[in-house]
Amino acid sequence: MPGPVVIVDYDPDWPILYEKEKQQILGAIREGILGIEHIGSTAVPGLGAKPIIDIMAGVRDKANADECLLPLQRIGYTDVTPEPENPEWFYCLGKAPHSTGFHLHLMKYQSSTWNRHLVFRDYLRSHPDVAEKYFRLKKGLSKKYGTDRVGYTNAKTAFIKNIEHITQQQTTSKKQ
Numbered sequence: 001m002p003g004p005v006v007i008v009d010y011d012p013d014w015p016i017l018y019e020k021e022k023q024q025i026l027g028a029i030r031e032g033i034l035g036i037e038h039i040g041s042t043a044v045p046g047l048g049a050k051p052i053i054d055i056m057a058g059v060r061d062k063a064n065a066d067e068c069l070l071p072l073q074r075i076g077y078t079d080v081t082p083e084p085e086n087p088e089w090f091y092c093l094g095k096a097p098h099s100t101g102f103h104l105h106l107m108k109y110q111s112s113t114w115n116r117h118l119v120f121r122d123y124l125r126s127h128p129d130v131a132e133k134y135f136r137l138k139k140g141l142s143k144k145y146g147t148d149r150v151g152y153t154n155a156k157t158a159f160i161k162n163i164e165h166i167t168q169q170q171t172t173s174k175k176q
Contacts, residue, residue, distance in 0.1 A: 021053065029057075032065075032067055034109035035057070039055070040052075047134065055103070059090070130163070141156065
């Protein structure tokens with residue numbers, strides 16, 4: 001049974017851990033990766049999060065993602081979850097080498113899913129007041145949902161969708 005959802009204060013080592021892990025990933029599958037990004041709350045300076053570093057690796061297609069699985073397993077990514085609900089997002093892979101774990105999301109490079117993750121991250125980076133609201137929301141939801149990770153994740157959806165709506169409006173305004 002998984003433990004409770006735990007939200008911790010921001011750790012300035014998260015970007016350093018991301019860079020080290022990025023180099024390991026690229027060393028294992030450099031040919032298959034078209035882009036790699038630090039995403040999620042650990043990618044936003046000052047934002048507390050679950051101590052799991054989310055990494056997004058862009059690939060051409062599902063066949064390319066499949067080719068990456070064995071080399072990634074060799075560097076410790078043993079928890080592989082297919083993502084059949086979204087045709088642009090192929091796998092979420094997990095690795096927990098120490099107190100901070102890693103989730104590696106293999107998805108279609110520069111797809112709408114790829115771009116949404118970057119836009120959300122960048123919005124929080126440029127709006128620390130919103131990032132602080134998100135942190136408070138996550139802290140409250142972690143207490144409310146305990147070990148119910150699906151409930152916790154689903155409860156954050158409205159906040160995330162609101163940010164996506166705001167960024168879409170801003171993009172539309174700039175184009176006009």
